[in-house]
Amino acid sequence: MNFENHPCFNAKAHKAFGRVHLPVAPRCNIQCKFCNRKFDCVNESRPGVSSGILTPYQAMIYLEEVFKQKKNISVAGIAGPGDPFANPEETMETLRLVRAKYPDIMLCVATNGLSIAPYIDELAELKVSHVTITVNALETGIGTQIYSWVRYNKRVLRAEKGVEILMKNQIQAIKKLKDRNIAVKVNTIIIPGINEDHIEAVAAKMSELGVDILNCVPYYPNKGSSFEHIKEPSKEMVKEIRKKAGAYISQMTHCTRCRADAAGLLGDIPDLLLMKRLQECEQLAESRPEKKYNRDRPNVAVASMEGVLVNQHLGEASKLLIYGKKDGIISLLEARKTPERGTGFLRWTQLGETLADCGTLLVSGIGESPKKALSTTGINIMEIEGVIDEAVQAVFEGQSLKHLIKRNMTACGLGCTGSGAGCG
């Protein structure tokens, strides 16, 4: 992990390294008057927008796809579309799953800071290295102009009460994050006529707290928000504010005000294929990975042409034989249909669901794409050749199948016994 490769925290990295935002956090615990998360349009590239919402499990499948399409991703983050800690279970589960599968990827979250504190110790354990907190005001009088309400401990607080808790929690969160050695970026939205003269004070305080970098983000006018009448700050205003703030703390000047499902280099136009993938992932039936990884996957799926040998390539199998124990005896339970060919990536994620009760899949060959999609679900895939009865028995008895593993096997390559039609 090279912490220098974060494209937002380090300006030098942003042309070479990208980020992916996993949109697993739809709800929010405060209402900023500049934010509107109601609309999505592929052409609309602004914070709070996402082409879909994913569960942690769906996010893992989507992430695989992102890594396939984009080779330069150094960091996976959660930035809404609401607030990560208004959705703490989804957020923490996603971070745990990503860390378990990708030990070397940088992890990052962006939050308003209201409710992050109880999670900071675990964030540090998960090696979440970068956190962004949005701090728009340090004074109650300014805060009450920016926030409509704050929901804290299941109560909705308006006016001074809510703003004071928000500001107090933000400061405490920053201190705790710095104590745990986590890099902190602060986003401050420049809202003309509201906080433009206050940002220098924010910069001074953030510097005192040891914040690593300040991102003075120009307000993006948002139809449907309470601030829709306010104009975007001029380039001159942004430059002037950053110059003043820069006297206290280093400045991020390359922020592109990304969508909550952004993927790739900062400033890349939204990738239509990935958006489509995200929507496909959103359609997948909810299956929490821990249910899949656990012991209640007692069965074994087998690809076979005639029902005697493990001798079929997964891509060519229109059905799989499911073996399990019936009255304590290993038996053929059923022949289960596989999803239709021709749906590409979706076919394999659907197959993962079809095999939710199977801990092992025995095939004579498998392509790279299904291998990746299925391994995300926790199934153990073995490319072997041999007699089904012998192989299935070995799986049930926990014996090695080494002697059955095919030699020179390359996924969907030289060793493949399929027709060459591939796994599509």
Ligand SMILES: C[S@@+](CC[C@H](N)C(=O)[O-])C[C@H]1O[C@@H](n2cnc3c(N)ncnc32)[C@H](O)[C@@H]1O
């Ligand atoms: C959508 S939020 C999600 C993370 C978290 N809820 C937060 O506010 O920090 C990501 C960032 O976008 C900013 N943002 C939202 N609406 C904006 C707007 N209209 N103009 C500029 N920045 C905006 C937020 O202030 C925050 O810094």
Ligand code: SF4
């Ligand atoms: S905290 Fe973030 S998601 Fe929530 S309203 Fe404010 S900007 Fe929007």
Ligand code: SF4
């Ligand atoms: S909104 Fe700014 S800080 Fe957040 S990911 Fe995009 S470029 Fe980085």
